[in-house]
Each structure stands twice: as structure tokens, then as C-alpha cells.
Amino acid sequence: MLFFITANIIACAQKQNGVINVQEVQRIESVLASDDMRGRRAGTPDIDKAAMFIGDEFKKAGLQPLKPNNFLQDFVMIRSKVANVKAEIDKTEISPKDIIVNTFEKEVKIDEKSGYDIQYIKAGQTFREKVQELASTKKNMIVFVDTSFSRNFPRLAGFNAQTFGSELAEHKTVVYILGDYQPKEFKIKAENSLQETKYANVVGMIPGKSKKNEYVIFSGHYDHLGIARQPVNGDSIYNGANDDAAGTTAVIMLANYFKKLNNNERTLVFAAFTAEEVGGFGSQYFSKQFDAAQVMAMFNIEMIGTESKWGKNSAYITGFEKTNMGEILQNNLKGSAFTFYPDPYPDQNLFYRSDNATLARLGVPAHTISTSKMDSEPNYHKVTDEMSTLDMDNMAKIIEAIAASANSIISGKNTPTRVKPEKVM
């Protein structure tokens, strides 16, 4: 077995450094998917165990933490729960169901002298667009919504109900009132309870030899659904062996592999994300720590534990047509046993349903690699997503394929084209 590698035999070295092997894949996967981890639900103490384990693996692999001695990238989310909303317009009380208050203030008390902007969403305007536009102005305001939008109106309650603790100060109070009013005077009152939840991504890196400020990211989410309310056949733990202990296992394996290879010109970042299943906050927070222009590629890995619809040694890439990254990966796999295909389930919008989406929206060639048969995977989001349903051997091979496919990107030889803003939703 080779233990040293020179640049001109990298292609052969892919299989020969032996770092990616079934035994290791099995060891890591079995810890992450074990009942001990209690379903790794983000925001609960249960997931901390998984975070510690991943951090230890990153340390053992020889990755560099972002903060001294700390692989955890922790952050806080604040959830607001507004209650007891009351409003009176020109001395007439408004029904509480026609008022929605979006705020992170503890208490809201407004009248016509409070200096709030008055805005309208008028009949015929595009509701979603107008809401986004008003929210982006970051001003305290009262928005009167035309009754033609009465069906869309209740959705505004969920809008901006959570924020990153670090962005709390930027938030303004927006009051939506259903109905056409030209008020002379008004009084609006609401109470709010703020709930704080702690989360942590696990992140490590291998600095690049020559292109230190050009990042290539390998990621997967390590959170899952926790404990089921009703046991199914005596089982209540969502092990999430495939979703996404499998992707997290791949990230740990790739970290070991590239550290041993030790020839990356670009800086490699390895990230295990939290809170994918509850809104994607982990990858959103992570993305904010980068200048998107410096991120050359993101390999997000989701559910690679089962055979793809084409059988063994194959996987698919979401959003294939959005950049030429997929073609680069395909080229790097030419002559090997592996094939990467474009996502065969375009109707499912998988490109937007995983942790690649945040960076992709910022232009980064950020794709998810998966083998999951999204039209027929029997254990998807069920308590039966257990390690025994996975094919460890195929999974190890897929991880090898991902490593091989990334070759020319980590060396700086290939730079994928960017995602065009008009091509994302």
C-alpha cells in the first residue's frame, strides 16, 4: 500500500491511499446513526453528542479549526411568538385575525405619532414581490393589505418569525392589517415572547498550498428529525442513517482523504451542518461567513447510502444544468467505474431542498450529490431509515468517486462556471 503520493500519479492515488474504505465508512456511519444519538434533532441536547463526535473526527484527521481548538461554529436563533394583538383604527376595533405583527420587540405599542411608515399592498400587485420589497426597506411600518389578498394574508404570520441572534438589531417591526383604511388615528398593541435556541455547525479546513483564498466546500447535514411522537413497530428514533449520517460520513472520510493526500492548491472546507431539517439555518449561517465570490465550488452530499436508480457506482447531481461543475466531475470520472448523472427528479426541486441552495443563490456553483431514489425510497423520513438498509460497500465507492471527481477543482485546474442569479428562484 502506498503511503506517499506525488502529483503526477494522483489519478492512480485516488484508490491507492486506502483512506476511504468500507470499515471506516461503517465505523463512522454506525456511530452517527446509532440509537444513542436519539435522532440528532437540531436545537436539542441530543445533537451535541453527534457534534462532539464529528469534531473529534475532524481533529483526528488533522483539520484546522476555524477558531483555536474549536471545530464548532455556534450560533443562536431567536424565535418570536407574538400574542395579544389589539388594533383600533379611527376608534373602531379591528378583528385580531385581520392583524399580523412581525416583530422582535418584547412589546409593541404604536399610534399615529410613532413615526411608522404607512404602506399599501393594492389589488393587482404581486403579493409575494411586494412583501419582499417592503421587508427589504428595513423600516418600521404599517402595511394595509387589500382584501383581495385575504387568502394570502395569514401566511404573513410565519414571515420573519425567526432570525439569527447576530442579526436581531437589524429587524424592524412590520404590522400588516387586512383591509382598505386611510387612518387618521390608530392604536396597535402586541406582546411578544422571544425564544432563544443554540445551534452549532462543525467545520474544519485544510488551507490551500497556493490559492488560499479560493475555497472548495464539502458538506452534509448531521441533524435529523429526533424522536417520533408515536412509535412505529416499537421504534421511535429517527436514525437518519441515510439522511444524512451518510453525507456526514462522506465529509469525514473526504477530510481524512484530502489531508493524507496533502496536495490541495485551494483551501478545502469540511462542514457538517445543523438544522437542515428545521429550515436550513446551519448552512445559512455558514454561508454568511464567506465572501461568496471566493467560494469556487460546493459539494453537498445528501443520502448516498442506497443504490441510485441506475444501480451501483452511480449518483446524480442536482441543478446539473445551472453550471458546468457537473461536466467537470463527469470528465474527471471518465475511464473509471463511476457515472454521475443529472438529477432525474427535476420536479422535486431538490436543488433548492438542501444545504447547497443558500450559496447557489449567491452565485456559487453549489450542488448536491445524492443516490436517493426520491420517487420510491422506502425509508425516507421514516424511523426505518436505519443503517441496516444501507449498502456500505457502494457508499464507500461513491465517496471515492466524489474524491476523484473533485480532483481538478481542488488543484485549481478547473473552475466551474457560476450560477446565474436569473436561473435561481
Ligand SMILES: [Zn+2]
Ligand atoms: Zn437530508
